Amino acid sequence: MDDQVKRARTEALFRDVNERIAESAERFDADSTQFVCECADADCADRLEATLDEYEEVRADGATFMLADGHEHIDIERVVRRKGRFNIVEKVQSTVRATVRRLNPRAELA
């Protein structure tokens, strides 16, 4: 597996974790919660405070992710919005973009 696919899969895994976090926050009627950083570093343990509305904004596109400031890798992604507590990045490198879109848990809804 090449490095870019590996990094894309790591990010997709963090996205799956955040989907579960968002589900339980909704179940408990929370407005905001602590999400995990969705960067390509498998050892990253940063937590990002975000509202569920902000989270939905990130998930509206299968190629956008939420990352702690400075965790972006400019060879595969670019920052599209700075939210203060986290940044929204879009995957621009073609292999990474295709991989995360293919693994998008919401793809069937799009």
Ligand SMILES: [Zn+2]
């Ligand atoms: Zn990170």
